[in-house]
Amino acid sequence: MKLAGIILPFFIGFIFISIFFKKLNILEKIGIGFLLYSVLFTFNFFVLNLYTDLVMNVLNGFFINLFWLLLAIILLFLLRNNIKEFFKIEISLSKFDWVFTLPVIIFLFIEIWYGFIFPVWCWDSVAVYDFFGKVFAKEGNMLSTLRYGYFEAYPFFVSLLHMWGYLIGWYSPLFFHALLYIAFIFVIYGYTLRSEFPFWIKWLFIFSVLGINSLYGHIKMGFNNLPPTIFLSLAFLYGYEWVRTKECPYLLLSSLLGGGYLWCRNGEPWWISLLLFYLISLFIIKGIKWWKKCLLFILSFIFLLTTKVVWEYSLRNWETLLKKQQRQSEFVEIKENKTIEKSNMVKKEKFELKVLTNETIRIISSVFIPLQYITLDRLQKYLPLTIDMFWRAIVKTRLAYWWIMIFLMILFISDRSLWKKWELWVWPYFFWINVVMIFVGTYVFIQTFPDWNIPGSAERMSMFLEPLVVFWAITIIGEYIRKIPSNERKKLFSMDNPMN
Amino acid sequence: MKFFSSKLEKIVFVTIIFYFFCIKFIVDYFFIDSRFINSIILVADKEISPSITIRWENLREEICKFDEISSKDKIIYYYNFNDYKKVNEVKITYSENTPVKSYLGKKLSIFKSPIPFLNIKYRVGLYFDIAQHIYFYKNILFFIFTFIDIIILLFLLKLIKKDRFLKIAFFVFLFLSSFSFSLVFTTNNYLEKIVFYIVCLADIFIGTFVFIKISGSLSENFGNIRRVLISLLISILWVYINFINLKSITTKTFHSFFVVKSSLWRQENRNLYYYRKEYGHLYEYGKFLKSITTNSRIIFPSLTRTFGNGAVIRYFIYPNVPVMVPKEYCYSKEKFVKFLKENELLPCYIAVLRKGMDIWGSDFEWPSFQLYAKKEYTLTNKDYGDCIYSILYLEEASK
Numbered sequence: 001m002k003l004a005g006i007i008l009p010f011f012i013g014f015i016f017i018s019i020f021f022k023k024l025n026i027l028e029k030i031g032i033g034f035l036l037y038s039v040l041f042t043f044n045f046f047v048l049n050l051y052t053d054l055v056m057n058v059l060n061g062f063f064i065n066l067f068w069l070l071l072a073i074i075l076l077f078l079l080r081n082n083i084k085e086f087f088k089i090e091i092s093l094s095k096f097d098w099v100f101t102l103p104v105i106i107f108l109f110i111e112i113w114y115g116f117i118f119p120v121w122c123w124d125s126v127a128v129y130d131f132f133g134k135v136f137a138k139e140g141n142m143l144s145t146l147r148y149g150y151f152e153a154y155p156f157f158v159s160l161l162h163m164w165g166y167l168i169g170w171y172s173p174l175f176f177h178a179l180l181y182i183a184f185i186f187v188i189y190g191y192t193l194r195s196e197f198p199f200w201i202k203w204l205f206i207f208s209v210l211g212i213n214s215l216y217g218h219i220k221m222g223f224n225n226l227p228p229t230i231f232l233s234l235a236f237l238y239g240y241e242w243v244r245t246k247e248c249p250y251l252l253l254s255s256l257l258g259g260g261y262l263w264c265r266n267g268e269p270w271w272i273s274l275l276l277f278y279l280i281s282l283f284i285i286k287g288i289k290w291w292k293k294c295l296l297f298i299l300s301f302i303f304l305l306t307t308k309v310v311w312e313y314s315l316r317n318w319e320t321l322l323k324k325q326q327r328q329s330e331f332v333e334i335k336e337n338k339t340i341e342k343s344n345m346v347k348k349e350k351f352e353l354k355v356l357t358n359e360t361i362r363i364i365s366s367v368f369i370p371l372q373y374i375t376l377d378r379l380q381k382y383l384p385l386t387i388d389m390f391w392r393a394i395v396k397t398r399l400a401y402w403w404i405m406i407f408l409m410i411l412f413i414s415d416r417s418l419w420k421k422w423e424l425w426v427w428p429y430f431f432w433i434n435v436v437m438i439f440v441g442t443y444v445f446i447q448t449f450p451d452w453n454i455p456g457s458a459e460r461m462s463m464f465l466e467p468l469v470v471f472w473a474i475t476i477i478g479e480y481i482r483k484i485p486s487n488e489r490k491k492l493f494s495m496d497n498p499m500n
Numbered sequence: 501m502k503f504f505s506s507k508l509e510k511i512v513f514v515t516i517i518f519y520f521f522c523i524k525f526i527v528d529y530f531f532i533d534s535r536f537i538n539s540i541i542l543v544a545d546k547e548i549s550p551s552i553t554i555r556w557e558n559l560r561e562e563i564c565k566f567d568e569i570s571s572k573d574k575i576i577y578y579y580n581f582n583d584y585k586k587v588n589e590v591k592i593t594y595s596e597n598t599p600v601k602s603y604l605g606k607k608l609s610i611f612k613s614p615i616p617f618l619n620i621k622y623r624v625g626l627y628f629d630i631a632q633h634i635y636f637y638k639n640i641l642f643f644i645f646t647f648i649d650i651i652i653l654l655f656l657l658k659l660i661k662k663d664r665f666l667k668i669a670f671f672v673f674l675f676l677s678s679f680s681f682s683l684v685f686t687t688n689n690y691l692e693k694i695v696f697y698i699v700c701l702a703d704i705f706i707g708t709f710v711f712i713k714i715s716g717s718l719s720e721n722f723g724n725i726r727r728v729l730i731s732l733l734i735s736i737l738w739v740y741i742n743f744i745n746l747k748s749i750t751t752k753t754f755h756s757f758f759v760v761k762s763s764l765w766r767q768e769n770r771n772l773y774y775y776r777k778e779y780g781h782l783y784e785y786g787k788f789l790k791s792i793t794t795n796s797r798i799i800f801p802s803l804t805r806t807f808g809n810g811a812v813i814r815y816f817i818y819p820n821v822p823v824m825v826p827k828e829y830c831y832s833k834e835k836f837v838k839f840l841k842e843n844e845l846l847p848c849y850i851a852v853l854r855k856g857m858d859i860w861g862s863d864f865e866w867p868s869f870q871l872y873a874k875k876e877y878t879l880t881n882k883d884y885g886d887c888i889y890s891i892l893y894l895e896e897a898s899k
Contacts, residue, residue, distance in 0.1 A: 110756045117763060121774035127811035135818060147821070148814060171767065208737060404737060411729040473737055480722075480730050 001058070005168030006179070008065045013037030015072040019079060021249050027190030031183040032253070035231065038180070039260040041065070042160035043307060046142075050314055055140040058167040100203055104210065108182050111219045115175030118220075120162070125222035128154065133162025133173060153267030155311045157260075158224045177226055178219045184230040185210065191237070197478055204477075208470040214398075214463050224264055225460040231261035233467040235274055236430050240475065243281050243423040248288075248296055251278065255300035263307035268461055269441065273433045274304060277426070284422060305360060313359045370444045378447065386443040393458035394438055394465070401469040405431065408472055417483075424479065427472035431465065438462055710735040776884065779806050779816075780859035784881055786816025788889045789851070792877050797823050798849045798891070799840075801830040804861035807853050823848070833869040840894075847874075852890035 013033025017024065024032070044064050048054035093101065120130040128151070135144040136159060165173025188209050192202040210216070218226035235257035242250035258274045278300045282293045395402055409428070411418070418424050442458065714731045722730065762770055775783035789798060798817060802808040802824045813822040829839040840846055850873070853866040873892035881887045 107756065110759050113763070114755075114759045117759075117767075117770060118774065119771050121778055123778070123812065126815045127809070131811075131815045131818070134815075138819070148811075204734070204737060404733070407729065407733050411726075411733060414729065415726060470737075473733060477730070477734055477737075480718075483722075484718075 002169045005058075005061070005164065008062075008069070009037045009041060010034045012065065012068050012072055015076060016068075019072070019075055021253055022085070023194075023247070023249070025190035025194045027186045027193065029190075031186030031190065032234070032257075034183045035180065035187075035234070036256055036260060037068070038161060038176075039157065039231075039263050039307070040068070042157050042164070043263055043310075045160050045163075046156055046314075047310065049141060053141075056136055056142075056163060056167070057140050058169075061164060061167055094199070096199070097203075100206075104185075104206075108178070108185065111178040111181070112175050114220060115172065115178045116170065117172070118174060119172050120174050120222045122221040122223065124224075125158075129158040129224055130162050130173070130222055132156070132159040134166060136160065136163040137166035152312075152315050153265060154224050155263050155266050155307065157227060157264045158222070162222075174220070174222050177222055180227050180230055181215065181219050184215075184234070187234060187237075195478070196482075197474075198481065201474065201477060201481065205470070205474045208474070209467060212463075212466045212470070214460075214466060218460075218463075223460065225463060228261050228264035229463040229467070231257050231264060232270055232464045233471070235261060236426075236464075236468060237471055239274065239277055239281075239430075240423065240426045240471070243285065243426055246285055246287065248292075251281070251296055251300055252303060254278075255303035258304045259307050262304070263311070265461070266308055266311055269437050270434055270464070271304060271308070272437070273430055275301070276433070277429065278304075305363070308363060309359050312363060370440050373444050373447055382443060382446050385446050386439065389442050389446065389458065390439055393442075393456075394435075394462050397459045398466055401466050404473055405469050408469070408476060411476060418476070418479065421479070424475065427468070427475060431468055431472065434462075434465070434468075779812065780862075781857040781881070781884065781887055781889070782806050782813065782816050784884060785851075785857065785889050786813070788879050789817050789820060789849075789891060792891055793849055794819050796820050796849050797845060798851055799823050799825055799845065800851045801825050801853060801866045802827050803830055803866060804853070804858040804864050806860055807851070807858045807864075808861075820849075830866060831868065833867075833871070836867070836869070847893070847895040850892040850894055852892060854888060854890075856885060856887060 010030060010033065013036055014030050015033070016037065017029045017033040021029070021032070041061075041064060045054075045056060045061070048060075048064070049056055054060055120126060132142075132144060132150070136142060136156075142156070161176045162173040165176055185206075189206060192205050195202075197205065215226060215229060218229075235254045238250045238254040238257060242248070242254055254274070255278065258271055262271055278297060282288075282297050288296075412424070412428060438458075710731075714734055718727045718730060762773070765773075771783065798820050800807060800810065800813055800822050802810075806812060808824070810822045810824040823843075823845060825836065825839055829835045840848070850867065850871065853864055855865055856862045858864060871892060871894060874895045875893040877891045877893075879889045881889060
């Protein structure tokens, strides 16, 4: 049971991704399959428990898995897929590749092993994510959130994943973080294998991603920072892939990964950059019929925002929980020395389209809330503090990546041939729009939470900037390599396949 | 291939190397690294009397009082912690709930007053993360130094007549090395410094190699500027990723050894390894509490970082629920009893905090007043400093 609980998400996810995204490499399929299915699985648990009172136990978990497995198999036969193609391995590794691959595998295996044998011990995870995972597993429901209080900015992805780890019998669920990271490395590895990059650029890319220490370090911590960074980074990567290849499945894949991100963290506004990007890219890309564009936008909108809308809607509507709460009145306890105000939780709205639409409109319009904080007086007062905080948390902690970004910008601005390829604007767009949002967010946060002084937290939430810079750098390098005539490339790529 | 075309070039090259490896070393090491940059805290309001707590690197805490100085018609409170070299954190608390202006900075000779770096109106108290601020100032200084380096290098490189492209390559990597050294010298650990120094040199070597190789290959297809930029991009990526990886590979390897070694331990020892390091006695105390009672409310004082944090405690005592007593109710019996009555908490269990149980505030003991408990449960943890764990069961608080 212990192993089945881990292998099933990989397997079911793999089948689904193989059915809908055929062009991906097998490693990408495994990686993305696991990432997206873990989102789907935990989201199912959350919705079913909240709205249908489904008890969170191992049996129901396997029933959910079984449901999706059956659906995957039915789809497999209905859509007449060639199953052999799913498992077609298009990987030809040279001896030199293996020299690089083996230490990577060893280090990653060590991290999984660590996750199996060591308990969750880092502060935030003990206090929030793992605590609720453990309690959900023991109580079979989410009532403990009423008893202890919860942060609305963190949906239950990590807690429910931990819960599943406990339910299937593992001592510690920390290994799930290692698995998520490995899935991420699989996707990057698969992506490079699919690309036209020469040998050394591929490894430069893989090592650059592996070299992002902040991500690697988070495997052991069990925080809610590694999973959202992985989802968001991949949403950016496949967003770029969509405009580069103009193939619609990549757009949908990007929005699904963006939705996965929003199931991990709800508070930060990075999703705006994705939504705007989908809108702009659909306007700019030619050769797709207008109705198809509309359909694509609606689908990507739904994929991106479903988890957020349902989470925020559920937060305001704990009706199902409240019913139970009334039955078990002893659960109304002390929440940090304050009794929970019942009136705040009673919202007798039904789970219907109209309510969901209102919720979506509210979420979109909340983007403009920060405008009220931008006055001359406030700017004078809070801008120096914002700059200080921004420097300490966002810039200083990843100076190397800012250096690379500066060179990328110089290269980009100085070379007009790069301007003309509009798909290359994707990276500076993602980078700068999110940097501006971080800055504005810090500025607003300092005013709304005057006691907030946690640069570490700000650093962790902006970890996605690091893979973003790496993706950007590799794209630009790849772009220049394409410009070199093929007969002259040999000179540059004399290191290509050194063992061949 | 003859590398230098004239004696002058050789001299210039040697001068550059000398400058970076000797002079910068001396300047960085003796001038910047040993100086404590943030040394004074000033509080400009005279109406209130602040107190200051300094947290040392080894987590000891010391409460200090502000001195008074008169400046013209103003009275300013200040605290000079120039002698404390390894201060990590400074917390200023004020006696009243009044907005206060605080400055953290250094009184440099060219400025009459300290550079106001932080000027915040705070309601209750203010934390300064000293280590962070030192790093900030140092980075600014390094940036200025690096800028001076560029000018000196440009001047020196002008004297070399060799290929302009190679000149730039040299310039860039020496500049990068300067920056890398600057980063290296922010650490206080000597062994780390030596290791990082070697890593930096390896970086510069690899980076230069990649740079020259790529730029040579690109020469037929791109102009000079683009050649430089592309090569720079790739080599910087190499340099930094290499730098970061080399630094972390040692950590990763040691970590791997640790994981393999600890696989042979008992699960309980693995738990204790981290829990003791991070939470002191909380894990073992939580186990003790769970052996006494389940599904009860247990009163904890909000006095220390671990034993005063309800969110952490609940993890270790679940399914019991912690009830945190606010600080102001912790010191007198009357206030504490009032708190229990107002919140209808009786009967309840009361956690007893002894010296050394919370590693983040080891001097605290609680309750500091006498309570007439109906029952007291105790256990001595012989594995961990013979600490005595207690819990009181209180039925009524009127006695």
